[in-house]
Amino acid sequence: MRLLFLFALLPFFLQAAEDVQALQRSHIQAQRAKVLAMQALGEKLFHDPALSGSGALACASCHQQSLGFSSPLALMPGGKKLLQKGNRAVPGLTYLQSVPAFTEHFFENDGDDSIDNGATGGLTWDGRVDRVQQQVQIPLFAGNEMASSPAIIAAAIDKAPYRAQFEALFGKALQQSPDKILAGVANSLAAYLHSPVFYPYSSKFDAVMAGKASFTAQEARGLAAFNDPAKGNCASCHFSSPDASGAPARFTDFxxxxxxxxxxxxxxxxxxxxxxxxxxCGPLRTDLKDQARYCGLFRAPSLRNVALRTHFFHNGVITSLHDAIAFYATRDTDPGRWYPKGPDGKVQKFNDLPQEYWGNINRDPPFGGKPGDAPAFSEQDIEDIEAFLGTLSDGYQP
Ligand code: HEC
Ligand code: HEC
Structure with missing residues (x-):
């Protein structure tokens, strides 16, 4: 009898479950529409110079899409009058969504999870912020970059052609405090930086991995030299295989x-x-300034889209991809090629790090050897690796 009663109710239960599902679906759709609207607004903010103190510098001035969201000059001019030069190379912005939060002790999810890989992750060259929402505020307010203020930003939104878009998402701009407006700006920029424009996976490398293209003989040799522990050994830091979750290769271990x-x-x-x-250990990053073992360390960037860049490494000192690769081959075997000579005629090796921190410098392969020794890999390998890295640029047309 009781069973019969339950059966009689079944259609009502099913209907209720369907209603809940429909409600969830419409909630997800609304959330998705909001994210898309924030990304569209974020794209406009990213290109708007009115957010800067000079009125002339947008995020996109330093982060140009055709250059993998990097810049044509290593040290971009910024500040209120665009007279101050940057003090670090402008990094590319693709594939940042997988950068883990900064930690001093990183354990792999895949592979051997008992090995402490040491300091890893975080945004900027020194990993000093974790979330894009915080990151975007560094260039907005840095005196040598956009040199802006919450008041300048609030005034810019007030006059912006996309003001209605902003208000549809965050409410009437004029009635809000500059800090609230800033939060809307930061969240929208972050939403844009997480949109598929920044991780298209449309390179030749991805096409080859999907079985839709094949490497030239030179590119294939380059990948082999890149992976070979006895040659480039590049993949020991710039991972070239998918991770355990099957996500496409990131070309960095962060x-x-x-x-x-x-x-x-x-x-x-x-x-x-x-x-x-x-x-x-500073001076831009301040929380680890007393820890000598961290002096001179910077985060390994992804090499996706690296061939679109015009300058390399955190200080932008190297201005061709060929030289960036050659540096690894000959830093120790031909230091005179990279470092200037002092008044005594001696090569000033490691001249960008005080001697007390030289113990921190990486000496694993491909580094090693002494002046005059054969480098770990040849000029032909360098050209092959360069050809291979070219396959990591997005927008490949077969
Ligand atoms: C004047 C040139 C300039 C402008 C303008 C600029 N940036 Fe940058 N950006 C840089 C430099 C230089 C760095 C590296 C900073 C560091 O390591 O301290 C950087 C780093 C970043 C990073 C971290 C990348 C990484 O690999 O961790 C993000 C994200 C970013 N910028 C987004 C933006 C956004 C969004 C804007 C606009 C609000 C913007 N940038 C405006 C020069 C600029
Ligand atoms: C021990 C880890 C390690 C190995 C091995 C390694 N790299 Fe790197 N790579 C890094 C780090 C860390 C940086 C950033 C360092 C800095 O800017 O101070 C970097 C930066 C780069 C850059 C500059 C990217 C940019 O956006 O400016 C290129 C190019 C590069 N590596 C290519 C290679 C190649 C090619 C090999 C093999 C020959 C290699 N790397 C081997 C750790 C490594």
Whole structure:
């Protein structure tokens, strides 16, 4: 009897379940529409110079899509009058969505999870912020970048052609505090930076992995040299295979490493012989400034879209991809090629890091050897690796 009663109710239960599902679907659709609207607004903000103190500098001035969202010059001019030069190379912005939050002890999810990979992750070259919402506020307010203020931004939104779009998402702009407006701006920019424009996976490499294209003989040799522990050994840091979840290769392990790069004398601060950009231990990053073991370390970037860049490494001292690869081959076997000579005629190796921190510099392969030794890989390997890295640029047309 009781069973019969339950059966009689079944259609009502089913109807109720369907109603809940329909409600969930419409909720998801509404959420999705909101994210798309924020991304569309974020794209406009990204291109709007009115958000800057000079009125002339947008995010897109330094982060140009055709260059993998990097810039034509290593050290971009910024500030209220665009007279101050940047002190770090402008990084590309593609594939940042997989950068993990900064941690001093990183354990792999896949592979051997008992190995501490050390300091890893975070945004900017030194990993000093974790979320894009915080990151976007660095260039907005940095005196040598957009040199803006919450008041300038609020005034810009008030006059913007996309003001109605902003208000549809966040309410009447005029009635809000500049801080609330700033939060809407930061969240929309972050939504845009997480949109598929920034992770299209449309490179030749991706097409080859999907079985839809094949490498030339030179590209295939380049990938082999890139992976080979006895040659480039590049893949030991710039991972070239999918991770355990099957996600496409990221070409970075997000690790913090000191490469001992040459000093870039084009950075204004470097006129002062006692000034050093020490990465994790400061001066831009402040929370680890007493930890000598972190001095000179910077985050390994993804090499996706690296061939679109015009300058390389955190200080932009190297200005061709060929040289960036050659640096790994010959830093130790031909240091005179990379570092200047001092008054005593001696090559000033590692001249961008005080000697007390030289112990932090990475010496694993492909580094190693001494002046005059054969480099870990040849000029032909360098050209092959360069050809392979070219397959990592998005927008491949078969
Ligand atoms: C004047 C040139 C300039 C402008 C304008 C600029 N950036 Fe950048 N951007 C840089 C530089 C230089 C860095 C590296 C900073 C560092 O390591 O301290 C950077 C880093 C970043 C990063 C972190 C990338 C990574 O690999 O971790 C993001 C995200 C970013 N910028 C987004 C933006 C957004 C959004 C705007 C506009 C609000 C913007 N940038 C405006 C020069 C600029
Ligand atoms: C021990 C880890 C490690 C190995 C091995 C390694 N890299 Fe890197 N790579 C890094 C780090 C860390 C950076 C950023 C360092 C900095 O800017 O101070 C970097 C930066 C780069 C850049 C500059 C990217 C940009 O956006 O400016 C290129 C190009 C590059 N690596 C290519 C290679 C190639 C090619 C190999 C093999 C020959 C290689 N790397 C081997 C850690 C590594």
């Amino acid at each position: 690790g913090m490493i000191a490469l001992g790069l040459p000093r870039n004398m084009a950075i204004s601060e470097n006129v002062d012989k006692t000034h050093f950009d020490l990465g994790l």
